[in-house]
Amino acid sequence: MAISFDKALGIHQYSVGVRSERAEVLANNIANVDTPNFKAQDLDFDQALEQAQRGQSSGMKMAATDDRHFDLGIEPVAGLAYRVPMQPDTGDGNTVDLDMERNQFMQNNLEQQMSLEFLGSKFTGMRKAIRGD
Template structure:
């Protein structure tokens, strides 16, 4: 009888990847805070998580055959954020404080997912040792 990692690890194995994707989107927003015309983006967490849970991993297009072939592309789950403040005239919709707060919250949730996965693996090791 084999071990089903999907059953043993629960949803945390999927949330880790989605939170990493969201961190990339948020860091892109922060990096483009001063870029005229840049529209702040957000990852639809539920849609991305459902895709990850159902094994619908998406491939990024590669510009060179030596690039890593298995990376997740969240284009289907990307949304544009509605700005909370009026336009400053340059068309940029990034609110730096909002992006930093979202990035920090996502980092804490990523760390929590790591902790949950660590405890799941620890429990599996104990079970395999018969403790």
């Protein structure tokens, strides 16, 4: 009897990857807190998760006009949008609120850790079922 990983692992197999992408976006915001005219971005988690579940790429791929061309792996992140600033403009055009970015990063990290632990427990249960423990 074949094991259906989609049924066994549920949504958590996709959420780990989306949370990883969101962590990169939030880390980029934090890294650019002092960059003039930098606009903070965030990932629409629900939209990106839905797209990951459907197994779709972000929609744009590099055009290959020759067999010797190779894919650079550069694709836009699904659900990526500019964040509406919560603070008034400081005069340099930067919209990053460092405290909010840190909070969002920590929350995202906790949720990713939760999904990883859930996946770990699922794999442990499947291993026990296979061994007959």
